[in-house]
Amino acid sequence: MRDIDGFVQFIPDVGSLSHVVQTLQLAITPAFLLSAVAALLNVMSARLARVVDRSRSLGEAYKAASPAERAAISDELRMLDRRIKLAIDSIFLIVASAIIVCAVVAVLFIARLVGFPLGDVIALMFILAMGLLIIGLILFMMEVRIATRAIHIRKELLLIDDTAGQN
Numbered sequence: 001m002r003d004i005d006g007f008v009q010f011i012p013d014v015g016s017l018s019h020v021v022q023t024l025q026l027a028i029t030p031a032f033l034l035s036a037v038a039a040l041l042n043v044m045s046a047r048l049a050r051v052v053d054r055s056r057s058l059g060e061a062y063k064a065a066s067p068a069e070r071a072a073i074s075d076e077l078r079m080l081d082r083r084i085k086l087a088i089d090s091i092f093l094i095v096a097s098a099i100i101v102c103a104v105v106a107v108l109f110i111a112r113l114v115g116f117p118l119g120d121v122i123a124l125m126f127i128l129a130m131g132l133l134i135i136g137l138i139l140f141m142m143e144v145r146i147a148t149r150a151i152h153i154r155k156e157l158l159l160i161d162d163t164a165g166q167n
Helices: 017-064 067-116 119-150
Strands: 001-004 007-009
Touching: 007 119, 017 119, 067 119
Parallel strands: none
Antiparallel strands: 001 007
16 A cells, blocks of 8 residues: 555555566467467367267167167267267366466466566466366367277278279
């Protein structure tokens, strides 16, 4: 608290404009990280939506399928269920990481306003955010790996007809 012209001011002294600018400069890296995370979440949400749509259409197809077709549909539904769980867990961890990165930016400014040396807290928060991001990306990679293993192109579709191009 400071006494200015007989009034008690409860706003701490944040220092000069250069201190605020320096804090803003420190906050730029997490802000860029947030935009990259947002783009990643957009991709992941789109993938999740496609997997959910596919599982719904297979669920409908299951009703009218023969017993042999039901077995194949069940196998694919189990794989899609695994992909959905991985995608949801990945999105959750990456959103948690983004929330912590937002908190890092807030704590940077709070530390400047209050004047407490919170460098260790900020560093630990950023390490936690990166850890969550890494785990989320690993889960995303696992989901993509499952998806690529499930892609099967029939061999007869891969054969090239040599006579088609010769005239």
